[in-house]
Amino acid sequence: xxxxxxxxxxxxxxxxxxxxxxxxxxxxxxxxxxxxxxxxxxxxxxxxxxxxxxxxxxxxxxxxxxxxxxxxxxxxxxxxxxxxxxxxxxxxxxxxxxxxxxxxxxxxxxxxxxxxxxxxxxxxxxxxxxxxxxxxxxxxxxxxxxxxxxxxxxxxxxxxxxxxxxxxxxxxxxxxxxxxxxxxxxxxxxxxxxxxxxxxxxxxxxxxxxxxxxxxxxxxxxxxxxxxxxxxxxxxxxxxxxxxxxxxxxxxxxxxxxxxxxxxxxxxxxxxxxxxxxxxxxxxxxxxxxxxxxxxxxxxxxxxxxxxxxxxxxxxxxxxxxxxxxxxxxxxxxxxxxxxxxxxxxxxxxxxxxxxxxxxxxxxxxxxxxxxxxxxxxxxxxxxxxxxxxxxxxxxxxxxxxxxxxxxxxxxxxxxxxxxxxxxxxxxxxxxxxxxxxxxxxxxxxxxxxxxxxxxxxxxxxxxxxxxxxxxxxxxxxxxxxxxxxxxxxxxxxxxxxxxxxxxxxxxxxxxxxxxxxxxxxxxxxxxxxxxxxxxxxxxxxxxxxxxxxxxxxxxxxxxx
Numbered sequence: 414x415x416x417x418x419x420x421x422x423x424x425x426x427x428x429x430x431x432x433x434x435x436x437x438x439x440x441x442x443x444x445x446x447x448x449x450x451x452x453x454x455x456x457x458x459x460x461x462x463x464x465x466x467x468x469x470x471x472x473x474x475x476x477x478x479x480x481x482x483x484x485x486x487x488x489x490x491x492x493x494x495x496x497x498x499x500x501x502x503x504x505x506x507x508x509x510x511x512x513x514x515x516x517x518x519x520x521x522x523x524x525x526x527x528x529x530x531x532x533x534x535x536x537x538x539x540x541x542x543x544x545x546x547x548x549x550x551x552x553x554x555x556x557x558x559x560x561x562x563x564x565x566x567x568x569x570x571x572x573x574x575x576x577x578x579x580x581x582x583x584x585x586x587x588x589x590x591x592x593x594x595x596x597x598x599x600x601x602x603x604x605x606x607x608x609x610x611x612x613x614x615x616x617x618x619x620x621x622x623x624x625x626x627x628x629x630x631x632x633x634x635x636x637x638x639x640x641x642x643x644x645x646x647x648x649x650x651x652x653x654x655x656x657x658x659x660x661x662x663x664x665x666x667x668x669x670x671x672x673x674x675x676x677x678x679x680x681x682x683x684x685x686x687x688x689x690x691x692x693x694x695x696x697x698x699x700x701x702x703x704x705x706x707x708x709x710x711x712x713x714x715x716x717x718x719x720x721x722x723x724x725x726x727x728x729x730x731x732x733x734x735x736x737x738x739x740x741x742x743x744x745x746x747x748x749x750x751x752x753x754x755x756x757x758x759x760x761x762x763x764x765x766x767x768x769x770x771x772x773x774x775x776x777x778x779x780x781x782x783x784x785x786x787x788x789x790x791x792x793x794x795x796x797x798x799x800x801x802x803x804x805x806x807x808x809x810x811x812x813x814x815x816x817x818x819x820x821x822x823x824x825x826x827x828x829x830x831x832x833x834x835x836x837x838x839x840x841x842x843x844x845x846x847x848x849x850x851x852x853x854x855x856x857x858x859x860x861x862x863x864x865x866x867x868x869x870x871x872x873x874x875x876x877x878x879x880x881x882x883x884x885x886x887x888x889x890x891x892x893x894x895x896x897x898x899x900x901x902x903x904x905x906x907x908x909x910x911x912x913x914x915x916x917x918x919x920x921x922x923x924x925x926x927x928x929x930x931x932x933x934x935x936x937x938x939x940x941x942x943x944x945x946x947x948x949x950x951x952x953x954x955x956x957x958x959x960x961x962x963x964x965x966x967x968x969x970x971x972x973x974x
Contacts, residue, residue: 414587419549420445420580423513424453426556430591432484434458434475434837436468436830438495440488442528443515445580447486460837460866463858465492467830469499470856472510474831476503477817478792479838480631482563483510489517490528493574494535498824500570501539505821506652507629509568511559512536518578519547532574541569549582557589564594567716568629596630597715601732601740608728609711610744616685616709618753619645622668622697625652625820626690626714626734628813632656635738636689642742644750646757648676650691651801652820655810665757666766669697670956671802674764677954677962679757680705688712690734693723694821703961713737766806767953767967773923775800775875778944779807781927782845782873785934791843792817792835796828796852799881802952804847826855832870833863843871843934850876850900857909863939864914871933872915872941874906877948885951899948910941917941 417425423446427435435457439447450459462468465487472483483503487496493514503510516522517529533543542562544555552575559571613619627636633656640647640663647657648668657664666673668680680686686708691697698704701724710726712719713734720729730737768776782793793808795801795818810816817835819827832846853874863870875881880898887895910917916938918929926944933940953967 414585416583417586418445418449418581418583419552419575420449422549422552422584422586423556423575423580424449424457425586425588426553427457427484428453429557429589430482430560432457432482434460435484435486436460436462436471436475436834437486438462438465438468438488438492440492440528442489442517442577443486443492445577446513446515458837460833460862462830462862465495466499466826467833467856467859467862469496469510469512470502470827470830471834471837472512473499473503473508474794474817474834475838476508476510477831478814478835480814481838482560483508483834485510485512487512487514488528489515490530493530493532497535497539500536500572502819502822502824502827503570504539504541506625506819507568508570509563510570511563512570512572514572514574515580516545516574516576519576520578522576533572536572539570540572543572543574545574545576546579547576549579549584552579553586553589557591560591561594566597596733596736598732598736600717601730601737605728605730606740606744609730609741612685612709612711612728613643613687613741613745617750618682618684619643619750620679620683620686620708621645621647622680622686622688622691623647623649623653623656624689624691625650627653627656630690630715630733630735631813632689632735632738633813635735635742637661638742639738642745643748644754645687646679646754648672648680650694650697650820651805651818653691654805654816655813658811659809660811663754665761667805669962670699671806671952671954672962672965673766674954674965675757675760677956677965678760681707681961681963683708686710689738690714692719695723698724699956699960699962699964772947773921773926773944774946774950775803776807777923778873778875778926779803779847781930782847783808785927785930786843786845789843790841791815791845792839794818794828794832794835794844794846796846796848797823797825798849798852799885799950799952800847800849800875803875825852828852829856829859829872832872833859833868836868836870845871845873847873847875849881850874850878850906851880853906860910860915860939860941861913868939869937870939871930874941874943875946876906876943877946877950879948881948881950882952884948888949888951890957906941906943915939915941917943919943919945921945
C-alpha cells in the first residue's frame with residue numbers, strides 16, 4: 414500500500430484494468446492527471462486528438478473493434494461537453510466506454526466558475542451510469558465500478574467526473590485485480606427455454622433476425638450452428654453486421670428501410686421470427702403494427718427493457734445471446750425447411766441489389782474495397798448517410814467487429830475518429846473509413862491526428878457534393894426542393910488532406926479506384942481517396958418512413974409507377 418495523489422490513482426486504476434491506450438485533450442482542470450500520465454507514457458499510450466469529440470469517437474471505435482473498454486479524457490466545461498455526442502453515440506449502440514473528465518475544485522462548484530459545467534447532469538440520460546468524485550478516498554472504487562458497469566450485461570458508456578482538488582489530494586492506494594465480467598445467465602428460465610423450443614419445432618417458415626447484441630456477446634459460432642440446425646434464413650440489422658457470415662447461403666442481407674427486398678419480404682412471410690440481440694429500431698421495422706404480421710415472434714435479449722418496447726412479442730428469453738443460443742442448440746434436433754429456404758433463394762434471384770455499372774458509383778467503390786480486402790484482416794468504419802448504407806449493402810462482412818458505424822444515433826463525423834481508435838486497438842488490421850463529403854467536413858481535422866502519430870488509416874470519401882441522403886429524401890418526397898443540401902464550393906479535399914500531412918488522391922473514373930486503393934494499402938501511411946460520384950445516385954431499396962417494410966421499392970418500381 415502506498416500514498417498517491419488522486420491523479421496517480423487514476424493512472425494506476427487504468428493500469429489495473431489493462432488499459433493500454435487513451436484518447437483525449439488536456440486542459441486546466443485535468444492537468445494533474447496529464448502530469449501523472451506523462452510519467453507512465455511507456456505503459457499507456459495517449460492519442461491527442463484534434464477535438465474532444467474525436468477522442469470520444471476514437472474510444473468508441475477502439476471498444477467496438479477490440480471488445481475492450483475504450484477510454485477518453487477531457488477537461489471541464491467545453492472539454493467535457495465536446496464529449497457529449499460521442500458518449501450519446503456509444504450509449505445508443507451499447508458500446509463500453511469510460512469517459513474521465515475533471516471539474517473545477519469543490520469550493521468552486523455551483524458558482525458558475527470558469528469552465529465549470531454540471532457534466533454529470535448533462536450526460537445523465539446518455540450514460541449507463543455516471544459519477545462525480547469529491548472525495549479522494551472514494552476515487553479508486555468509483556473508477557473500478559465504472560469499468561465494471563460499462564462491461565456488465567448490456568454494455569454502455571460511463572462518465573467519471575473528478576473535482577480538481579481530488580486529483581491533488583493524497584490517500585492510500587492498493588492494487589486490486591479486476592473481477593471477471595460474468596455473462597448474464599440467471600435470467601434464463603426453463604419455462605422460457607421450453608416455450609422457445611416448442612415454437613421453433615412447430616415453425617414451418619422460420620426466419621432469424623440478428624442484431625448488435627449477437628456481436629457484443631461474441632455469439633457468431635452459436636448463431637451459425639443454430640441457423641444450420643433449424644435451416645432458417647438469416648437477416649441482420651445494421652448493428653448486427655458480421656455476426657453471421659455475409660457470404661453464407663442462408664444469409665439474405667440487411668433488413669429495414671434500406672434492407673434487401675428478400676429480407677423484408679421474407680420477414681413479412683415467415684411464421685416464426687427469431688430475433689437475436691436486436692431491439693426493433695424504427696429503421697428496421699418500419700410500421701410496427703405491420704411488422705412480421707404473419708409470424709410469432711421470439712425475442713432473445715440481455716436487456717429486459719427491450720422486451721415489448723417497440724414490438725409486441727409472443728415469447729422471450731432474457732439473457733446473454735451466446736449462452737441462450739448454446740442452450741437452444743443443445744435441445745434442438747436438426748430440422749428440414751428446404752421448401753421455405755428454396756423460396757427465399759428464388760427471391761434472392763428475383764430481387765438482387767442493382768446499380769449503374771457504367772460509371773463510378775458508391776456501390777462500385779464498396780465492392781472494390783471488398784475485393785481488395787476480403788482475404789485480409791480488415792475493419793470497415795463508416796460515417797452516416799448514403800455511403801453508410803452502401804457499405805452495409807455491398808460489403809460482405811464475414812466476422813463480427815468488422816463494421817463500425819453509428820447505428821442508433823446516426824452521428825455524422827463519427828467515422829474518422831472511430832477509425833483511429835480501431836487502428837490503435839487492432840494495429841495488424843487494415844482500417845478503412847468510408848465517409849461522405851458532408852461527414853468529412855465535420856471531422857476532417859482528425860486527419861492531422863492520424864498523420865501526427867502515423868496511424869495508417871485510409872479515408873475513402875464518397876463525394877457527390879451534396880448531403881446525399883437528405884437530397885434523396887428531397888428528390889423523392891419534397892418535390893426536388895434542395896434546401897441547404899448542395900455543397901458545391903471551392904473546398905478541395907485533396908489539398909486539405911495533403912496540407913495535414915496525408916497522402917491524397919482524387920478518383921473520377923471506375924478504373925482509377927482499385928489501383929489507388931491498393932497503393933494506399935501498400936504504403937501503410939494515412940491516406941485519403943476523394944471519389945467523385947453523381948449527386949443524384951440513390952440508395953435502393955428504400956422503405957418510406959412509417960410504411961411497412963414490405964413496401965420496399967427501388968428504381969425499377971419507380972419506373973413502373
